[in-house]
Amino acid sequence: MTAPTQPSTWLDVPVDHPFGIDTLPYGVFSRADDPVRRVGVRIGDLVLDAGAVAAIGRDAGLVGEGPDLATVWQTSSLNAFLALGRPAWTIAREWLIEILRDDVHRDRVSPHLHALDDVVLHLPIEVADYVDFYASEDHATNVGQIFRPDNAALPPNWKHLPIGYHGRAGTVVVSGTDVVRPTGQRKAPPDPEPVFGPSIRLDIEAELGYVVGGATTLGSRIPVDEAMDHLFGVVILNDWSARDLQAWEYVPLGPFLGKSFATSVSAWVTPLEALVPARVPLPGQSDPEVLPYLRGDAFGLDVHLEVRLNGTVVSRPEHAVMYWSPAQMLAHLTVNGASVRDGDLFGSGTISGPDPGSRGSLLELTWNGTEPLTLDDGTTRGFLEDGDTVTMTAWAPGPGGARIGLGEVTGTVRPAR
Ligand code: MN
Numbered sequence: 001m002t003a004p005t006q007p008s009t010w011l012d013v014p015v016d017h018p019f020g021i022d023t024l025p026y027g028v029f030s031r032a033d034d035p036v037r038r039v040g041v042r043i044g045d046l047v048l049d050a051g052a053v054a055a056i057g058r059d060a061g062l063v064g065e066g067p068d069l070a071t072v073w074q075t076s077s078l079n080a081f082l083a084l085g086r087p088a089w090t091i092a093r094e095w096l097i098e099i100l101r102d103d104v105h106r107d108r109v110s111p112h113l114h115a116l117d118d119v120v121l122h123l124p125i126e127v128a129d130y131v132d133f134y135a136s137e138d139h140a141t142n143v144g145q146i147f148r149p150d151n152a153a154l155p156p157n158w159k160h161l162p163i164g165y166h167g168r169a170g171t172v173v174v175s176g177t178d179v180v181r182p183t184g185q186r187k188a189p190p191d192p193e194p195v196f197g198p199s200i201r202l203d204i205e206a207e208l209g210y211v212v213g214g215a216t217t218l219g220s221r222i223p224v225d226e227a228m229d230h231l232f233g234v235v236i237l238n239d240w241s242a243r244d245l246q247a248w249e250y251v252p253l254g255p256f257l258g259k260s261f262a263t264s265v266s267a268w269v270t271p272l273e274a275l276v277p278a279r280v281p282l283p284g285q286s287d288p289e290v291l292p293y294l295r296g297d298a299f300g301l302d303v304h305l306e307v308r309l310n311g312t313v314v315s316r317p318e319h320a321v322m323y324w325s326p327a328q329m330l331a332h333l334t335v336n337g338a339s340v341r342d343g344d345l346f347g348s349g350t351i352s353g354p355d356p357g358s359r360g361s362l363l364e365l366t367w368n369g370t371e372p373l374t375l376d377d378g379t380t381r382g383f384l385e386d387g388d389t390v391t392m393t394a395w396a397p398g399p400g401g402a403r404i405g406l407g408e409v410t411g412t413v414r415p416a417r
Helices: 050-059 069-073 079-084 086-101 103-112 137-147 224-229 243-249 272-278 326-334
Strands: 026-031 034-043 046-048 113-115 119-122 130-133 164-166 172-174 183-186 195-198 206-212 231-238 263-265 304-309 312-315 344-347 389-397 403-414
Touching: 034 050, 034 069, 050 069, 050 086, 050 103, 069 079, 069 086, 079 086, 086 103, 086 272, 103 113, 164 326, 183 243, 206 326, 224 231, 224 326, 231 272, 231 326, 231 389, 231 403, 263 403, 272 389, 272 403, 326 344
Parallel strands: 130 344, 172 263
Antiparallel strands: 026 034, 026 119, 034 046, 046 113, 130 164, 183 195, 206 231, 206 344, 231 263, 304 312, 304 389, 389 403
């Protein structure tokens, strides 16, 4: 591995900073003295008011036929930008790299850089539809063994299609949002009747979420080889899950209230262009071979996650082990003619690998609570307690040995109401 050597920006950003010029994630921010939300781009520990800079050229009449980035970036979510589609996303990224690389732009850009500590980050997208998949073979196998010990661990369809369910878009929240312990019905096998009350098996799921743009029309499909026209970027996603509610409700239609109370995402959306150096082949889909509509340029992503519970690292999931790729998930999601909307979000499913230290849920890490984890403070956990804080971080390999930071998603459990 060689160290990056190119002086890549006129900004004072160390070459090994995870938010260097090769990362440039998008988010939505406001400031105490200017509460209007707008699109920001992170560089180092600064946030660029990208729309304000783009507006300088537009207002001076210097912009030609290109996309009106000034307008779409001076809105309260990424959705208008997502609507422009892949050609505009590519132009935008090239323009950002240009103005941050060439010193000639310094005087024009500098006034629109804000310290990260001085901004408030908001939910970056207005989530249209939210779907969650189940793409890790180890996770699906572990869950099968725990929930259905008398059956084959993997359902018969699992290697033929990426299994998913529709979640609740309106309860996707940005990193830092507290999560109130959900209340509902549960019935453990020995219970004669269902019990009502706060969940006693509150869990996490470490995932990546894929942000979709370039809306399609009803009746059309997105082939695997065209997925990159619609896959905009990646967030870290925590699919909070109440295992006791889930176990009682999920047959036969899948997860419902056990997951719909909150889904947390990172504030920064990493563009898929930044993850090109992280592309890896899929682990293999030859036994059985998948149907033709799921074949094509279906790359995996070498993203490394870390899960901390009250500061103790409890897992290091590896996204590269995922059986299904985001391009295949999007192709499958639309193969029946379902359209996508700007701001659609789909989760990868819990990222768990064969190594017990790479399991992405407490369900698996503690084997349904029977093997509790010991935290650095000496306390133990089967599932989450009130006051617990879960933080997930991630990074991917960038060009020349650099690291691409994906930021973090964090949340603290509050007592049931
Ligand atoms: Mn999930």
